[in-house]
Amino acid sequence: MSGMHHASSEPCRVLVLDDEPLILLDLEFAVEDAGCKPLTALDLMEALSIVQNNAISAAILDVSLGQGQTCEQVARTLAAMGVPYVLHTGDLDRMDEAVRRLGGTLVPKPTPAAVVVARALEPLAVRQ
Template identity: 50%
Template sequence: MIDGCRILLLDDEPLILMDLEFAAEDRECRPLTATNVREALAHIEAQGSVSCAVLDVTLRDGETCMPVARELERRDIPYILHSGDLNRQEGTLAALNARLIAKPACSSKVVDAALALAEPAATRQAS
């Protein structure tokens, strides 16, 4: 496990977000939850040390996770995509070129996948 792990969870569905939050807490990570791009970017700015992220691709009001994903990439923070809207988001998914876990999926497996990406990144940053 990563010491001081902070995982950003972006999803506009409250029940899915809550399940992901509980799964992160079960792994002794601090979940940073967001339901829209503005909240997610605020977490990244305020925390400064997000370990990894789980991003829903399609959000409310026509938003996508693209601005958040690009900011995470800029900061070299690993993330996975978690989406049930695969047919309508092919362009976004291809542009991001990130690991995708289709909804529905077990929240603990989704969080574990994100944490697995974070461990090599933490090792690289420590060297």
């Protein structure tokens, strides 16, 4: 499956996972502005379900999802599928360990939504 012709027919799909609705909304609009289709999730289970049921091009993952949850399971699933993701977190001190374990591109909060989305889509531009 080559990514050469997907631009014309299929929009890229970007998973956006964040437990803060306002940030999620902001990122959702930025993904649309970038010409992609946002698939949003407020929690881990929702995100895993989206990943299992959709062809994801890239993902923006909030590291800390509240109630002690992190995005680790989603990140590992995406990594196994070869889907690039950025880690978007404002909690670097507490989440440092998780971020180090996961690798990936780190985009600290606050970063403008358009910039976060651009970083998430960077690997796709390289592949074209």
